[in-house]
Amino acid sequence: MRSTWFIRLNALFFLASLSFADTNLSALVDAKKFDFSLLLDIRYATKNNFTKVVVYPEARCLLRKSVAQALSRVQSALKVQRLQLKVFDCYRPLSVQRKLWQLVPDERYVANPEKGSRHNRGAAVDVSICDLDGKEIEMPTGYDDFTEKAHRNYFKLSKKAIRNREILENAMAKEGFVGLDTEWWHFDYRGWEAFPIEDVSFSGVP
Numbered sequence: 001m002r003s004t005w006f007i008r009l010n011a012l013f014f015l016a017s018l019s020f021a022d023t024n025l026s027a028l029v030d031a032k033k034f035d036f037s038l039l040l041d042i043r044y045a046t047k048n049n050f051t052k053v054v055v056y057p058e059a060r061c062l063l064r065k066s067v068a069q070a071l072s073r074v075q076s077a078l079k080v081q082r083l084q085l086k087v088f089d090c091y092r093p094l095s096v097q098r099k100l101w102q103l104v105p106d107e108r109y110v111a112n113p114e115k116g117s118r119h120n121r122g123a124a125v126d127v128s129i130c131d132l133d134g135k136e137i138e139m140p141t142g143y144d145d146f147t148e149k150a151h152r153n154y155f156k157l158s159k160k161a162i163r164n165r166e167i168l169e170n171a172m173a174k175e176g177f178v179g180l181d182t183e184w185w186h187f188d189y190r191g192w193e194a195f196p197i198e199d200v201s202f203s204g205v206p
């Protein structure tokens with residue numbers, strides 16, 4: 001009898017540790033804690049975005065832990081090439097998505113909060129590349145350019161822009177990020193659909 005309880009208790013602890021590990025990897029974290037060198041230019045925390053309105057209370061890059069770890073590996077790999085990431089956007093709470101939708105209720109530019117944005121799941125990042133001095137290298141367009149020039153299959157560009165887009169795509173793909181066809185800067189981490197849409201506020205993440 002005693003041994004049966006012992007086995008059950010052990011099984012319980014095992015299951016608890018498994019679910020803790022899962023929660024841990026999917027918990028929202030501050031990406032800077034995994035790589036202090038990450039260069040942030042969180043546009044929605046400034047007026048320097050296409051809505052011209054500040055919609056984030058803080059300039060932070062929050063991501064699922066496994067995604068933050070993968071991004072930190074991309075950063076390390078780029079540094080070997082004397083390059084580094086520049087981060088424009090990461091996790092976005094659903095309430096902020098609603099605010100964006102109020103400002104621009106047009107699905108060509110903003111995801112409808114009824115469906116949620118990929119950024120609401122904490123597994124999407126908008127990134128570009130800088131040199132080690134923090135100067136952006138040439139890319140097809142600026143950030144949040146909604147023309148076809150931003151599409152990944154657009155090639156009427158300078159050789160440099162095509163090459164640089166490829167460097168970013170390769171570095172991200174190696175660590176499990178998949179690019180969005182219409183935005184050269186947007187990447188989702190593999191399995192992103194499995195992460196639920198969240199409405200944790202920025203201040204709710206340490």
Ligand SMILES: [Zn+2]
Nearest residue numbers: 124125126186
């Ligand atoms: Zn994006």
